[in-house]
Amino acid sequence: MTDSSTNMRLKLPIVCFILEIILIILFGVLVEYDHDTDARDFHNMSHHDYENDFYYRYPSFQDVHVMIFIGFGFLMTFLQRYGFSSVGFNFLIAAFSLQWATLMQGFFHGMHGGKIHIGVESMINADFCTGSVLISFGAVLGKTSPIQLLIMAMFEVTLFSVNEYILLSVLGTKDAGGSMTIHTFGAYFGLMVTRVLYRPNLDKSKHRNSSVYHSDLFAMIGTIYLWMFWPSFNSAVTAHGDDQHRTAMNTYYSLAACTMSSYAMSALTAHDGKLDMVHIQNAALAGGVAAGTAGEMMLTPFGSMIVGFLAGIISVLGYKYLTPVLEEKLKIQDTCGVNNLHGMPGILGAIVGAVTAAVATKDVYGEGLHDVFPLVAEGKREASVQGGIQAVSLAVTLGIALIGGLIVGFILKLPVFGAPPDTICFEDNIYWEVPGEEGHNDELTTIRTEESEKLNA
Amino acid sequence: MTDSSTNMRLKLPIVCFILEIILIILFGVLVEYDHDTDARDFHNMSHHDYENDFYYRYPSFQDVHVMIFIGFGFLMTFLQRYGFSSVGFNFLIAAFSLQWATLMQGFFHGMHGGKIHIGVESMINADFCTGSVLISFGAVLGKTSPIQLLIMAMFEVTLFSVNEYILLSVLGTKDAGGSMTIHTFGAYFGLMVTRVLYRPNLDKSKHRNSSVYHSDLFAMIGTIYLWMFWPSFNSAVTAHGDDQHRTAMNTYYSLAACTMSSYAMSALTAHDGKLDMVHIQNAALAGGVAAGTAGEMMLTPFGSMIVGFLAGIISVLGYKYLTPVLEEKLKIQDTCGVNNLHGMPGILGAIVGAVTAAVATKDVYGEGLHDVFPLVAEGKREASVQGGIQAVSLAVTLGIALIGGLIVGFILKLPVFGAPPDTICFEDNIYWEVPGEEGHNDELTTIRTEESEKLNA
């Protein structure tokens, strides 16, 4: 089932070893413990152990970590014969991306005497950047080799860091949960890559591009973990105190409302009035994406629920009506429908963030305004200007994602990365040793033999 | 396989949309951030970020959240053809219930100037109330439509909040882990509902009312998560400091002892001396339920282990001998055996709590008595009276649960909610688009065809 070009015997080890050795060297040269991680530095000052940033953020970090490795990994196991690749390639490219992101984000977020300082916050940010790569992975799922995915990750992490730098450091944009930097960026980057990698004959693998009963249950593990821990995701790097608290709560209510509208829309649009697992697995999460920018603001649970409610509706409608159009008219083969889960809800989240920022007042935020909108609190910027900047940031993100995806897509088209042929997409067997199924092949063989013997007798 | 009455095309969207829109309006009118969540309020006072309640409770909240959505959801996937519904309806009614519970509990726990104040503690309480609904779901699993479940949730959350108000606010009962308020209430409410919904011809679906190999493994995911995080469940809303610490530890040892006795009893009662997955999946959790009331008290690990040990024995005996009797004699069709996992262990927990409260002394608790039994510490109530009140609370809970379940059961009997017919219970296909299985239907078809051709030749 494997031809020589997709054989990973030498290609994958070479790429992995080269990338990892480069990473190790760069870490040796550039990376240092930050103040709260270094034995000497932390003990140098008189502060209490409980003030170490570890205790503010590590539980959130672990929740984010679960979303990245279990959430994204298992969400993509819905395909009937692509579970090993979904979890396994997710694992590989995430392990690479978080190391590379540490360097790229450290470089752009500001060096300290030529060194990158790292701690739990940089670990969360590295996981966030990795999340963006995994969103793009969802768009090309089943149609790419692990080498293509590593190359894509390398470029995407870099461009993600550039975009994040422009937004957070240059423009002063607020985007704690990454509606723009993570979701919108990852989705449209991935959609552009899959557009460039368009396969006109993909229907040769169509019979494997669907789920089976148990693969849908495995995927629900991913869905539920993403859903549960999204409050931690959006609140992981906000300011300490009420900011983390409020962000988690806003996200919690946004997701709950989104689940209600997703079920409603799924029944309404699916034929026979039966619920569709694709909608439940994906659309119910759109509320977390859409609360990614405004979640830390004084959005109120009321506002959060409206946002989540709309996100669920948009997402199901996207799966039902937009995805087929994108594939037929625009030749965008979006395996997981990341446009519906991350793309459109990300844009919604960016717009909600811009509006919420524009109406922020000292009266509502009090002294907390310094945490959420420091430039506004210091009088350097009007709230309405902050809102405008937020909107501009969405446009910047879309621009960098689409242009970046276009270029990277063409790089990935180079015929040396071992992409699967059109006839063997969505199939683990091409890159993995795959065992039989439940021993029932044996049973089938037994039947065949028995029946043959009877016939021959 | 679907007739028109079970078609969810319009019914489910209408119910979901109406409920969610009502929720959003009520949240808009009634709900506000609490002191630790509000930007202005939290910054108004001079306190440190690490004193924000978020850091005391959010890790516990996330553990509880996992129990509600993964724990309960996957525990019920043991049925061979009901995995989508188990996880999926669990997801839907939990998302609804936690919103509705925020309002109901906020209303009863005391308004602040006409407003409900919410934060991480109210989020945990909403999840707790949701847990009670999911226990009742276990009793009617496989025999109800999603609309029936939403209606049931609406009434049950309301009655739960009334009962909780009477116990915690009126009577001054202690029940941090909810042996009474959550487990006893949820179990007997659900048992009464399933009694009213009795189906004499349920044996028409009997062949689907059992597990298969992989469905039992999926269910173990639910079991293990419930087991691991039960210490967080029982300690999530106790007082800060030693109280949370002690409650978690008591629960940990209760569960460990319960697991030992559950395995012992499973081997002893099952035929051939083989272990029964039903017991392991359920009875091993009874130790968490039974430590729900006394867990925060000075029960000691020794006491906790005795409680867990007994809970495991009672639970397995219930599955083995009581459940068949309940079904045959009392016409209570209890799909998951919630009487054995939540009902009887909940009553045990309530009794243990009453006894432990009755013997509480200032000598043992020191100044900590204010945290655990404030009325006793303030001299307003004797410890023995507190014990008596605890016992009365069990009776109140049973009364409200049974009467409430009776009424709600009759409401759910109205023939407009799309309940499945007796022949299609325990079957995902009636409410979900269900894919094929592992492609082996194709193989079977192939064999059939091949053999037919041979026969015809």
Place this chain on the structure above:
Amino acid sequence: MTDSSTNMRLKLPIVCFILEIILIILFGVLVEYDHDTDARDFHNMSHHDYENDFYYRYPSFQDVHVMIFIGFGFLMTFLQRYGFSSVGFNFLIAAFSLQWATLMQGFFHGMHGGKIHIGVESMINADFCTGSVLISFGAVLGKTSPIQLLIMAMFEVTLFSVNEYILLSVLGTKDAGGSMTIHTFGAYFGLMVTRVLYRPNLDKSKHRNSSVYHSDLFAMIGTIYLWMFWPSFNSAVTAHGDDQHRTAMNTYYSLAACTMSSYAMSALTAHDGKLDMVHIQNAALAGGVAAGTAGEMMLTPFGSMIVGFLAGIISVLGYKYLTPVLEEKLKIQDTCGVNNLHGMPGILGAIVGAVTAAVATKDVYGEGLHDVFPLVAEGKREASVQGGIQAVSLAVTLGIALIGGLIVGFILKLPVFGAPPDTICFEDNIYWEVPGEEGHNDELTTIRTEESEKLNA
């Protein structure tokens, strides 16, 4: 399929009840709440709630708990017909071991007026000790009865505690994440046990000693959870503040680098250049094991990545080339390959720890030296001596593990514990009621019947 000797009807209940009753009595006599768990003690002193050790360690504890019950349990479900036993026996022996470990470790770590004081730190240590037992379980997986496993756990916990006492208390060794005390000890103890239990005719069960598609996916749940939470494992009992922070971060980077080298080596060594699930499920974790001793030291992310990188390579090479040799030449039947995941990486971790300790300086650690190397900081020991002691500790650990495993192996050979016969190893059916599979047995039966009828007609 069961003969009388493997029937657990009486044996298992007797063993479980006796063990648990002994545990309960000993807890009643010996165990007390520690200062941070006791209501009176904690309120006696004037300190803040947030200084309670619960808030420093409980999130880590829960992550470790997930590794023990989900991580180890599901990692071993890779066998096609041993999922119930893998998760279920893991559950049973862990529940027993954590209770027994509380007593053993409490006894050796120092009694307080004849009492063992327990709290969240002792809970973590009990889980750690349990982890060691579960590693040994991996070596004998599929070839032992639950009674043998409980007996093994009883002895292993005891010897673990002796070894841990010698290292941590007598020698002053540092081993926060247990490269030596947990991984090396558990692996070589288990390897010696499986050597003594050598079955020359195990190939009679060979057809079940392999995975199927979905069992490999279940196993990946275990792998990913172990991988994600390993930073919590290694940092769970280090000193507060920068120590926990640094340990978690070192482990995170070690694991990421290890994943890269594991994938590379898997493709390089597997035939056809296809990735092998065995390597991904196991070798990618070796980086956590190898960072178990030095993780809390100033290893730097750079050093951590080198360690992880090497661990992945060693581990895959072990699975590919060493495991078959061990089985053929040394008659060590190591079902899960614990030598490759825990044994050799544990030794690597011990060596790295010795070297890192030997080069520790006040200049690098500052006042933090008191946390990591108290004896060196107090001038009682040179850093180089500490390094030497670390190396000696590895030898001590190997010695106790091998001799202990030898003795316990012979005890387990006594023919009264209901071990499975050679023909029914790796099979749930011998100790569990096992349901059919996905109803397709019915379908196969139907086909058989239909075809037979045609043939007879």
